[in-house]
Amino acid sequence: MTTDAVTSPDVPARDAPAAGITVSGVTRSFGAVHALQGVDLMAPAGAITALVGPNGSGKTTLMLVLASLLRPDAGSVTIGGADPVVDPRAVRRNTGWMPDTLGVWESLTAREILVTMGRFYGMDRDAVRSRAGQLLEWQELATLADQPARVLSRGQQQRLSLARAIIHDPAVLLLDEPASGLDPGSRIRLRDDLKQMAAAGKTILVSSHVLSELDEMADLAVFIREGATVRVEDLSRDGTAGGRYLITALDVAALRTALEHYSIAYRSAGRRQDSVSVEVASAAEAADLLATLVGAGVRVLSFTPGASRLETTYLELDRMRSVDDGGHA
Numbered sequence: 001m002t003t004d005a006v007t008s009p010d011v012p013a014r015d016a017p018a019a020g021i022t023v024s025g026v027t028r029s030f031g032a033v034h035a036l037q038g039v040d041l042m043a044p045a046g047a048i049t050a051l052v053g054p055n056g057s058g059k060t061t062l063m064l065v066l067a068s069l070l071r072p073d074a075g076s077v078t079i080g081g082a083d084p085v086v087d088p089r090a091v092r093r094n095t096g097w098m099p100d101t102l103g104v105w106e107s108l109t110a111r112e113i114l115v116t117m118g119r120f121y122g123m124d125r126d127a128v129r130s131r132a133g134q135l136l137e138w139q140e141l142a143t144l145a146d147q148p149a150r151v152l153s154r155g156q157q158q159r160l161s162l163a164r165a166i167i168h169d170p171a172v173l174l175l176d177e178p179a180s181g182l183d184p185g186s187r188i189r190l191r192d193d194l195k196q197m198a199a200a201g202k203t204i205l206v207s208s209h210v211l212s213e214l215d216e217m218a219d220l221a222v223f224i225r226e227g228a229t230v231r232v233e234d235l236s237r238d239g240t241a242g243g244r245y246l247i248t249a250l251d252v253a254a255l256r257t258a259l260e261h262y263s264i265a266y267r268s269a270g271r272r273q274d275s276v277s278v279e280v281a282s283a284a285e286a287a288d289l290l291a292t293l294v295g296a297g298v299r300v301l302s303f304t305p306g307a308s309r310l311e312t313t314y315l316e317l318d319r320m321r322s323v324d325d326g327g328h329a
């Protein structure tokens with residue numbers, strides 16, 4: 001994809017918005033269900049921010065508030081400088097929203113969906129047709145452009161949904177589980193596309209349960225639980241990278257002997273006969289252990305974190321929750 005495909009000059013001019021998303025103390029209840037209970041978030045422009053949390057933690061509710069489709073009960077939100085409650089039109093002009101399903105649009109053709117959406121945003125007929133054509137090419141949907149969207153596969157619908165979200169070249173993108181239904185090749189492409197859009201200055205907030213995937217693209221992660229922010233992690237900084245590492249050696253017996261010699265606890269690595277896993281407290285400790293093993297003559301083939309950084313944090317938060325729940329029991 002070229003950057004032109006995502007930042008087209010064929011869209012109406014707009015005032016340059018103050019960049020990014022800020023959310024402060026937002027609450028939203030549905031009757032007795034308190035979906036958001038004081039969530040805070042800052043997603044800067046030019047970066048991908050991951051929104052991470054267990055099922056029912058409030059991710060979609062927050063996205064709907066940001067997209068100006070749901071009114072918060074309290075708290076403040078700005079998107080590209082505009083408040084979705086006070087000025088929903090400005091927010092919609094600056095924001096692309098990709099829900100987790102294409103929804104009621106499925107009886108229109110792929111091209112009609114893009115053109116209709118562009119017209120909603122005030123793009124003129126020629127500009128929107130040309131932009132729709134570019135985006136359909138970009139998403140490899142050109143041959144299906146005049147088919148009803150319902151005949152598209154789930155993955156193709158997801159690709160169309162992304163094209164629809166950016167038809168008006170928004171500064172902010174809200175993506176709810178964008179990779180769901182995509183094949184591995186399309187997932188890699190989506191990741192590269194989002195990185196390219198962030199590099200072009202877009203603000204991207206993406207929710208997903210596939211943490212390894214988020215880990216590869218996100219600059220920042222916001223963890224929410226029970227409708228509140230519980231951790232913000234800057235993934236672009238070197239982390240402590242503690243946790244479990246998988247060590248693979250040419251001679252695993254020699255590896256085990258060396259670990260025992262240095263009194264380092266290890267576990268066998270599931271079905272892998274050539275590997276063991278160890279727990280370390282930091283990246284420095286991991287590096288020292290690798291040097292020690294190599295120095296002791298162990299022929300190490302690989303030495304890799306057993307879980308992505310997001311997975312490690314997620315599991316840590318989960319453990320803390322279990323302890324809290326136990327404490328309150």
Ligand SMILES: Nc1ncnc2c1ncn2[C@@H]1O[C@H](COP(=O)(O)OP(=O)(O)OP(=O)(O)O)[C@@H](O)[C@H]1O
Binds near residue numbers: 056057062
């Ligand atoms: N329209 C609604 N009416 C009643 N309850 C709702 C409504 N929308 C969401 N909820 C509730 O609010 C809570 C948060 O839901 P939400 O969909 O935001 O979670 P989520 O983090 O996106 O979950 P998932 O990861 O499963 O998609 C849940 O308990 C859900 O049942």
